[in-house]
Amino acid sequence: MDIRGQGPKGVSGLPLIYAVQNQTTFIDEQQEVQTELLLESEHKLEAYRLDIGVKDQVKEDRRSFWRPARDAWVDDDFLWCELDSTHAYELMQAYSRAPHVRFLNAKSDDDLLDFVVTWGPLAIPESAPVGKSRLSIRDYRLFQTELRATNGLLLALQEGKGEGQALTQFLTLAEERQQALSLGAAHMPSTTILNLQMILQDDPLVQPLARRYVDKNTESTRILASLLGWIASASVVALRQAIAHLINKECQLTARLYSNVHSGTVSVQWELHTLEDALVWMVYQSALDTRLPQTCPECRKVFQSETRHAKKFCSPKCAHCCAARRWAAERRQRRAPELFASQKNG
Numbered sequence: 001m002d003i004r005g006q007g008p009k010g011v012s013g014l015p016l017i018y019a020v021q022n023q024t025t026f027i028d029e030q031q032e033v034q035t036e037l038l039l040e041s042e043h044k045l046e047a048y049r050l051d052i053g054v055k056d057q058v059k060e061d062r063r064s065f066w067r068p069a070r071d072a073w074v075d076d077d078f079l080w081c082e083l084d085s086t087h088a089y090e091l092m093q094a095y096s097r098a099p100h101v102r103f104l105n106a107k108s109d110d111d112l113l114d115f116v117v118t119w120g121p122l123a124i125p126e127s128a129p130v131g132k133s134r135l136s137i138r139d140y141r142l143f144q145t146e147l148r149a150t151n152g153l154l155l156a157l158q159e160g161k162g163e164g165q166a167l168t169q170f171l172t173l174a175e176e177r178q179q180a181l182s183l184g185a186a187h188m189p190s191t192t193i194l195n196l197q198m199i200l201q202d203d204p205l206v207q208p209l210a211r212r213y214v215d216k217n218t219e220s221t222r223i224l225a226s227l228l229g230w231i232a233s234a235s236v237v238a239l240r241q242a243i244a245h246l247i248n249k250e251c252q253l254t255a256r257l258y259s260n261v262h263s264g265t266v267s268v269q270w271e272l273h274t275l276e277d278a279l280v281w282m283v284y285q286s287a288l289d290t291r292l293p294q295t296c297p298e299c300r301k302v303f304q305s306e307t308r309h310a311k312k313f314c315s316p317k318c319a320h321c322c323a324a325r326r327w328a329a330e331r332r333q334r335r336a337p338e339l340f341a342s343q344k345n346g
């Protein structure tokens with residue numbers, strides 16, 4: 001869905017952008033992969049933020065309000081929670097407090113429970129009793145891995161590093177998801193794997209490299225193995241091309257126009273049915289803000305830089321620890337020849 005070509009205007013008079021999809025990807029003269037994702041301008045970001053539509057939660061005055069949980073607990077591998085009927089938060093304001101970063105950081109079950117008490121459950125299944133949610137811990141963890149893999153793919157494209165690892169993680173996860181759906185039986189490849197296979201067959205840039213890795217065998221695990229083989233040998237330019245294509249094909253959320261018969265106006269609203277959808281939207285929004293969550297190489301905490309400038313470490317403390325270690329290593333290296341000389345003389 002790319003309505004931009006038809007030139008509609010949002011309620012603010014700004015052009016509307018609907019999703020990180022159907023956007024052009026090209027290689028410029030410097031052999032850099034460019035996508036529209038990186039070229040979003042400020043006013044388009046504002047257009048993104050206009051309206052958020054929500055079905056399953058409270059909706060008032062075109063803004064969306066979401067419920068936290070009053071209480072959350074784990075029972076027999078399921079995470080239960082009771083929605084707090086007296087409190088609600090507004091999704092736009094929530095974004096500035098980065099719930100997606102907190103979710104990506106939830107390591108233990110207790111971390112998950114804390115998250116749910118603050119932000120509510122990932123979803124409310126129809127089978128759940130009124131005012132409650134019951135989802136397996138496994139579902140929480142699977143979605144967490146998915147969100148991490150999507151974030152990693154976008155980050156690799158924007159930061160220009162770790163492309164092979166991000167692509168491997170994204171594909172492996174798609175295969176795991178497919179395996180879980182087919183309960184371990186032989187299965188058809190996932191759409192992600194088919195998408196990448198198609199990219200490798202169709203793209204003139206990656207094709208010469210990839211031909212021998214396009215497996216005729218339809219068995220999913222074998223195709224995955226050949227794609228991983230391709231990743232291990234592909235150039236960075238080809239990897240970036242593949243990542244850009246996958247983002248264009250797979251990173252999408254639905255938005256639709258809503259009309260108001262009284263004022264005769266239309267507005268655009270994202271269809272965010274669950275907190276899961278909202279967290280995905282937050283990762284996309286972080287990509288548009290060039291502030292994607294990243295992992296601190298020192299303490300492995302996921303953090304979001306406060307500015308658009310990339311920050312490597314989560315805190316001055318971690319930056320200092322790393323610098324001190326590097327300094328000590330360099331000093332050891334400098335002293336090594338002297339040591340060697342003194343041993344020889346002694």
Ligand SMILES: [Zn+2]
Binds near residue numbers: 296298299
């Ligand atoms: Zn750190």
